[in-house]
Amino acid sequence: MTAQVWIIVAAAVAILLVALMVGSLLYRRRRISLTGQQSGATKVVEDRSGNYQAGGGFSFSKGGVDTAPPPVPVERTDTDGQPKVGDDAAVPRDAPKRPITDVRLPDSPEKVAPPETHVQPPSTGHVGHVTEAPGAPIPVPVPDSPAEIDTTRAIDEIEPTAGRLNRLRGRLSRSQSAVGKSLLGLLGGGDLDEESWEEVEDTLLIADLGNAVTAQVVRALREQMATRTVRTEADVRALLKSVLVEQLHPELDRSIRALPHDDHPSVLLVVGVNGTGKTTTTGKLARVLVADGRRVLLGAADTFRAAAADQLQTWGQRVGADTVRGKEQADPASIAFDAVSKGIEAGVDAVLIDTAGRLHTKTGLMDELGKVKRVIEKALNGRSAGSAPGATVDEVLLVLDATIGQNGLMQARVFADVVDITGVVLTKLDGTAKGGIVFQVQHELGVPVKLVGLGEGADDLAPFEPTAFVDALLG
Numbered sequence: 001m002t003a004q005v006w007i008i009v010a011a012a013v014a015i016l017l018v019a020l021m022v023g024s025l026l027y028r029r030r031r032i033s034l035t036g037q038q039s040g041a042t043k044v045v046e047d048r049s050g051n052y053q054a055g056g057g058f059s060f061s062k063g064g065v066d067t068a069p070p071p072v073p074v075e076r077t078d079t080d081g082q083p084k085v086g087d088d089a090a091v092p093r094d095a096p097k098r099p100i101t102d103v104r105l106p107d108s109p110e111k112v113a114p115p116e117t118h119v120q121p122p123s124t125g126h127v128g129h130v131t132e133a134p135g136a137p138i139p140v141p142v143p144d145s146p147a148e149i150d151t152t153r154a155i156d157e158i159e160p161t162a163g164r165l166n167r168l169r170g171r172l173s174r175s176q177s178a179v180g181k182s183l184l185g186l187l188g189g190g191d192l193d194e195e196s197w198e199e200v201e202d203t204l205l206i207a208d209l210g211n212a213v214t215a216q217v218v219r220a221l222r223e224q225m226a227t228r229t230v231r232t233e234a235d236v237r238a239l240l241k242s243v244l245v246e247q248l249h250p251e252l253d254r255s256i257r258a259l260p261h262d263d264h265p266s267v268l269l270v271v272g273v274n275g276t277g278k279t280t281t282t283g284k285l286a287r288v289l290v291a292d293g294r295r296v297l298l299g300a301a302d303t304f305r306a307a308a309a310d311q312l313q314t315w316g317q318r319v320g321a322d323t324v325r326g327k328e329q330a331d332p333a334s335i336a337f338d339a340v341s342k343g344i345e346a347g348v349d350a351v352l353i354d355t356a357g358r359l360h361t362k363t364g365l366m367d368e369l370g371k372v373k374r375v376i377e378k379a380l381n382g383r384s385a386g387s388a389p390g391a392t393v394d395e396v397l398l399v400l401d402a403t404i405g406q407n408g409l410m411q412a413r414v415f416a417d418v419v420d421i422t423g424v425v426l427t428k429l430d431g432t433a434k435g436g437i438v439f440q441v442q443h444e445l446g447v448p449v450k451l452v453g454l455g456e457g458a459d460d461l462a463p464f465e466p467t468a469f470v471d472a473l474l475g
């Protein structure tokens with residue numbers, strides 16, 4: 001071979017080598033970009049916070065405007081929750097119930113002992129100052145524990161009400177998701193035998209859904225699993241979600257009837273057993289209303305516990321809402337009467353009245369609640385000569401402590417016998433895995449859970465939303 005031929009061969013080999021290198025490079029680049037795309041496509045951001053969120057914030061409506069669908073027919077099918085040994089504080093059986101008609105009402109507004117009105121220092125202008133009726137002496141405010149009432153403190157910044165659930169959803173899911181995980185685990189295990197169904201039932205009972213709701217949930221799950229194709233974890237989750245949400249009756253009107261009427265404020269009564277979080281809830285709700293641009297007046301009708309009025313007044317001061325209060329052991333009805341009268345006079349939007357809730361075995365106290373309501377109606381209907389009759393309390397919120405489970409239900413039954421509850425506030429849901437009480441309360445009372453307390457913080461109150469709640473439950 002000549003040198004020329006060798007040169008040609010060497011050049012051909014060199015060209016081949018270069019082509020191979022370029023090809024390999026291109027091939028590797030393609031592989032890298034493909035891997036990148038694949039990982040991007042499959043990387044799903046997993047939200048482990050329970051997804052307890054809602055698009056909107058609190059919803060308010062005007063009382064008397066019936067926007068609610070007809071109440072859910074409630075069938076008492078469970079025998080659960082009946083008084084047991086050691087529970088005899090639950091249902092008053094030892095004393096005959098005094099009918100509300102026997103409770104003496106003040107004959108006329110003038111005969112109601114005037115409680116003291118604590119006039120707040122100038123505030124942000126959220127609320128006009130409450131003054132006594134012309135001619136009446138202005139009582140000197142005498143706080144029970146002056147140290148607790150700092151009238152110079154600045155008005156609080158209130159957390160935005162919209163998106164509250166986003167902030168609080170983690171708290172709920174932390175306490176509730178164990179139940180959801182266990183249900184998903186059981187139902188995701190393929191064909192369920194009787195033993196597994198019993199485990200599903202036990203899990204629901206442990207979460208405090210109660211016998212009746214548990215039976216309904218299990219029946220619906222069995223029916224639907226027999227007729228639907230449920231293969232993947234996503235199928236199980238979707239099925240469980242739809243069954244649980246349906247049990248929570250998402251169609252119920254959960255708006256808070258706190259919008260003012262044409263000629264008088266809305267009146268909200270906050271009732272419940274002591275320690276459930278009534279005063280705290282009243283304060284938190286006042287903050288929500290103030291943040292919504294409403295003018296609020298608070299009525300401290302919990303005269304049983306000395307510090308309750310101070311506590312409420314402090315809540316009021318923090319948002320610039322005035323508080324009408326009386327002396328310890330004063331007649332709660334007279335304070336409620338005065339608060340509503342002052343609210344009308346001052347032209348506020350909403351009057352929130354915190355009541356005392358001693359043990360419900362004290363039938364006298366429960367009757368007193370009826371009296372408070374009657375007296376408020378008297379104040380509302382006597383507001384002016386030409387005022388239309390028939391004005392009533394717009395919202396009666398029953399506060400229940402979620403951590404006490406079945407006892408809460410017994411309390412609910414007793415309160416429901418005494419006043420027409422229009423909504424339930426479930427507090428301390430941040431500290432319990434027994435959120436299933438929500439299902440039971442609604443099932444028994446036919447009244448929606450409207451608000452949930454998710455912590456001790458001033459803004460730890462959120463509207464209740466069935467879908468978001470079930471999402472949190474399922475983790």
Ligand SMILES: Nc1nc2c(ncn2[C@@H]2O[C@H](COP(=O)(O)OP(=O)(O)OP(=O)(O)O)[C@@H](O)[C@H]2O)c(=O)[nH]1
Pocket residue numbers: 272273274275276277278279280281302305308356357427428429430431452453454455456460
């Ligand atoms: N973790 C938690 N604690 C709460 C919640 N709501 C209220 N609390 C706490 O529960 C305790 C009792 O609350 P109060 O508002 O004083 O209860 P009350 O029903 O008014 O009690 P009385 O005035 O005695 O009738 C307080 O320590 C509150 O901070 C909540 O949603 N979560």
